Amino acid sequence: MGAVLSPLQYLRRAVWLRPMSGRQSNISKFFTLGPEQARKKRTPAAPANSENEDGSRVIKKEENDEKTSGNDGIAVNGEKRTADELESLKEEHGEATNSMETKRSKVDGLSLASSSSSSSNLASEGETTPSEIPPPIAEPPLESTRKQQTKKAHATFADMVSTFTKIEKTTKRLEIIDIMGTYFFKMLRDYPNDLLISVYLSINKLGPDYSGIELGIGESIIMKAVAESTGQTLQQIKQAFHKVGDLGLVAQTSRQNQPTMFQPAALTLPFLFDSLKSIAQMSGNQSQNRKIGLIKRLLSSCQGAEPKYLIRALEGKLRLQLAEKTILVSLANACAQYHADKKQVKLSQQDRIHAEQTLRDVYSQLPSYDIIVPRLIEHGIENLRETCKLTPGVPTKPMLAKPTKQFSEVLDTFDQATFTCEYKYDGERAQVHFTEDGKFYVFSRNSEDMSVRYPDIMASVPRWRKPEATSFILDCEATAWDKEENRILPFQKLATRKRKDVKLEEIKVRACLFAFDILYLNGKSLLDIPFSERRKHLYTMFQPITGEFDFAKHSDQRSVESIQEFLEEAVKESCEGLMVKMLEGPESHYEPSKRSRHWLKIKKDYLSGVGDSLDLIVVGAYHGRGKRTSVYGAFLLGCYDPDTETVQTVCKLGTGFSEEQLEQFHRQLSQIVIPKKKDFYSHSEAPPHQPDVWFEPKYLWEVLTADLSLSPVYKAAIGYVQEDKGISLRFPRFVRVREDKNWEDATTSEQVSEFYRSQIVHTQASARASSPNAEEY
Numbered sequence: 001m002g003a004v005l006s007p008l009q010y011l012r013r014a015v016w017l018r019p020m021s022g023r024q025s026n027i028s029k030f031f032t033l034g035p036e037q038a039r040k041k042r043t044p045a046a047p048a049n050s051e052n053e054d055g056s057r058v059i060k061k062e063e064n065d066e067k068t069s070g071n072d073g074i075a076v077n078g079e080k081r082t083a084d085e086l087e088s089l090k091e092e093h094g095e096a097t098n099s100m101e102t103k104r105s106k107v108d109g110l111s112l113a114s115s116s117s118s119s120s121n122l123a124s125e126g127e128t129t130p131s132e133i134p135p136p137i138a139e140p141p142l143e144s145t146r147k148q149q150t151k152k153a154h155a156t157f158a159d160m161v162s163t164f165t166k167i168e169k170t171t172k173r174l175e176i177i178d179i180m181g182t183y184f185f186k187m188l189r190d191y192p193n194d195l196l197i198s199v200y201l202s203i204n205k206l207g208p209d210y211s212g213i214e215l216g217i218g219e220s221i222i223m224k225a226v227a228e229s230t231g232q233t234l235q236q237i238k239q240a241f242h243k244v245g246d247l248g249l250v251a252q253t254s255r256q257n258q259p260t261m262f263q264p265a266a267l268t269l270p271f272l273f274d275s276l277k278s279i280a281q282m283s284g285n286q287s288q289n290r291k292i293g294l295i296k297r298l299l300s301s302c303q304g305a306e307p308k309y310l311i312r313a314l315e316g317k318l319r320l321q322l323a324e325k326t327i328l329v330s331l332a333n334a335c336a337q338y339h340a341d342k343k344q345v346k347l348s349q350q351d352r353i354h355a356e357q358t359l360r361d362v363y364s365q366l367p368s369y370d371i372i373v374p375r376l377i378e379h380g381i382e383n384l385r386e387t388c389k390l391t392p393g394v395p396t397k398p399m400l401a402k403p404t405k406q407f408s409e410v411l412d413t414f415d416q417a418t419f420t421c422e423y424k425y426d427g428e429r430a431q432v433h434f435t436e437d438g439k440f441y442v443f444s445r446n447s448e449d450m451s452v453r454y455p456d457i458m459a460s461v462p463r464w465r466k467p468e469a470t471s472f473i474l475d476c477e478a479t480a481w482d483k484e485e486n487r488i489l490p491f492q493k494l495a496t497r498k499r500k501d502v503k504l505e506e507i508k509v510r511a512c513l514f515a516f517d518i519l520y521l522n523g524k525s526l527l528d529i530p531f532s533e534r535r536k537h538l539y540t541m542f543q544p545i546t547g548e549f550d551f552a553k554h555s556d557q558r559s560v561e562s563i564q565e566f567l568e569e570a571v572k573e574s575c576e577g578l579m580v581k582m583l584e585g586p587e588s589h590y591e592p593s594k595r596s597r598h599w600l601k602i603k604k605d606y607l608s609g610v611g612d613s614l615d616l617i618v619v620g621a622y623h624g625r626g627k628r629t630s631v632y633g634a635f636l637l638g639c640y641d642p643d644t645e646t647v648q649t650v651c652k653l654g655t656g657f658s659e660e661q662l663e664q665f666h667r668q669l670s671q672i673v674i675p676k677k678k679d680f681y682s683h684s685e686a687p688p689h690q691p692d693v694w695f696e697p698k699y700l701w702e703v704l705t706a707d708l709s710l711s712p713v714y715k716a717a718i719g720y721v722q723e724d725k726g727i728s729l730r731f732p733r734f735v736r737v738r739e740d741k742n743w744e745d746a747t748t749s750e751q752v753s754e755f756y757r758s759q760i761v762h763t764q765a766s767a768r769a770s771s772p773n774a775e776e777y
């Protein structure tokens with residue numbers, strides 16, 4: 001293996017890449033013909049806001065004039081300035097906006113461009129000048145002056161906002177892909193150094209998931225910053241928020257109504273990105289004030305619709321339908337088109353499909369834009385599979401299983417193929433990495449770095465790794481382990497472990513790893529070899545140590561009776577059920593990120609229920625009565641539609657809780673009550689169905705159900721089965737909190753519709769089985 005650069009090294013490399021000279025092409029046309037199939041009919045997204053999104057600039061000089069006399073000074077961007085200060089600001093501002101080496105103005109809100117090291121590094125002589133860059137086909141409605149000021153150095157937030165504004169006006173995925181593709185194409189052509197940042201900002205992330213840097217600033221901090229920056233009281237902002245339900249819109253309106261004397265310099269993407277990162281990483285003493293200070297600075301640089309998206313970005317929710325899938329398709333299209341233009345060849349529909357597939361596959365193996373984007377720019381999408389491969393140290397997206405509720409279904413699915421059954425351990429998924437340079441990592445199902453959470457696992461790796469294994473990626477389940485009795489403990493025990501600041505000597509509940517797959521070994525990816533061979537490598541390279549590491553127990557017998565027996569054994573040993581996996585042939589290859597039919601899961605509970613539990617978002621609650629007077633008596637839960645970014649309600653849940661749990665949930669959830677329903681929650685508007693309180697989306701609960709039915713009240717998977725009806729759970733029962741998943745990893749609307757459909761298939765099949773001659777009557 002060649003030397004592997006760290007994400008940071010690649011990022012640095014990318015930052016120093018020169019912009020390539022542009023070529024004129026009819027971009028839009030190409031993207032419109034995107035190969036993504038039209039989706040099934042979906043719930044329309046929350047209605048697009050009707051305000052003037054492009055937001056004409058407000059420079060109400062006359063309003064300021066009366067304030068200029070005396071020492072009172074005037075308000076510039078919400079802050080009082082003396083006449084002297086104003087004079088120097090004018091000079092400073094005029095210079096700053098024309099200079100490539102723009103420095104941040106001493107005064108908030110006038111020139112914020114290029115404060116970061118990356119920003120100032122980027123503008124170098126000899127770059128493509130604006131006159132050499134052909135005008136884009138569909139110019140965004142930007143103020144030309146602002147654009148000219150920054151054209152040479154960096155892409156602006158204004159450009160991005162104008163793209164977002166267009167996206168907010170449509171619910172059609174193909175159009176969104178078209179708009180984003182056009183935007184990324186222009187970034188590639190004009191500002192390749194800023195492409196990586198533009199991708200991150202579009203998905204509202206600040207780095208790969210394993211970097212652990214996350215946005216999601218509390219509403220109270222944002223409200224304070226908006227109030228202070230726009231010269232309003234906190235009360236006024238709170239009231240407006242209560243009325244509108246979107247802090248972004250409140251910020252935009254407040255900013256538009258604010259007298260501003262000078263036009264602030266454009267906010268560049270690198271400066272914005274660096275600032276958001278600083279805000280996300282601030283901690284400790286005074287961090288709240290420092291955050292407010294930085295948000296105010298950013299706000300004072302915003303114009304038009306920029307405050308809206310800035311605030312939404314800070315909240316961690318852009319409310320565009322920009323699912324990561326959409327970004328990948330748009331980016332693939334943009335890159336394919338850009339490189340085809342460069343080579344002066346025509347891009348076929350086939351090429352586009354190929355590009356999309358390539359980027360999706362590569363991203364599931366190596367989910368790091370830090371690594372992918374610079375290599376895309378440098379080597380093109382056609383070489384991406386070669387230049388971006390599975391790499392220890394970067395968590396890959398785990399393969400997932402489909403639920404099944406009947407043993408006969410297992411045999412139907414695998415038919416003549418060779419399959420194997422394994423215990424389905426009930427713990428937390430753990431991807432263990434060992435890099436070529438000798439570092440260990442443990443990553444979660446969501447690519448979070450859990451190395452500090454599991455010091456016991458980290459310490460045990462050298463004991464069970466044989467010296468021949470010089471680098472690897474293992475797929476495992478970490479379970480709680482009873483040292484005295486030498487047995488697995490239920491999942492609930494594992495959940496009692498601390499998640500932060502875990503010290504090895506203080507650990508009370510030990511974790512034991514059960515390895516079920518190996519994806520990478522000694523410099524080579526093993527994804528594309530049969531599972532039987534991967535399993536051999538696993539057994540050769542590692543040694544079991546009781547209570548620390550073992551291989552998932554398996555049985556390769558294929559009769560229904562033997563599977564049933566094996567399941568009973570698994571349950572006796574505190575497992576959830578079985579995993580049934582293809583063992584030979586190409587179907588047994590490891591498919592990162594796919595929920596595949598080549599892996600089936602059978603849980604004990606499925607056999608009487610719907611086929612799987614669901615992981616649902618807690619969106620609201622109803623006050624308790626009688627014994628539950630002081631707590632919430634029932635909860636409103638929803639599933640997630642990643643394509644429309646909506647949370648769709650699916651049931652009211654009131655059973656399966658202990659009294660302690662109800663008290664604990666009351667305490668936890670009271671902290672995240674919001675004044676009104678989020679506009680991306682989809683639920684019946686009828687008063688009897690409204691919960692007493694609404695919550696921020698935060699907690700995910702696992703729920704079992706007897707079956708599913710169509711419903712006019714609940715909106716889950718609306719449009720999938722019936723145009724105007726959603727799907728709801730009947731007799732739902734609480735199982736546990738899913739701490740290993742983010743709320744956006746909830747069961748999707750599509751999965752809910754699959755559960756509903758498979759239930760109908762099963763019902764029909766069993767009706768036929770119990771009455772084989774039914775058709776004759």
Ligand SMILES: Nc1ncnc2c1ncn2[C@@H]1O[C@H](COP(=O)(O)OP(=O)(O)OP(=O)(O)O)[C@@H](O)[C@H]1O
Pocket residue numbers: 399400401402422423424425426427428429445477516552579601
């Ligand atoms: N032998 C095994 N093979 C694969 N996965 C296993 C095994 N034992 C336990 N697991 C766990 O079971 C999960 C398989 O189910 P699935 O792929 O649907 O993930 P999930 O969405 O987390 O579902 P679940 O809620 O059932 O754990 C894996 O994510 C893994 O954590």
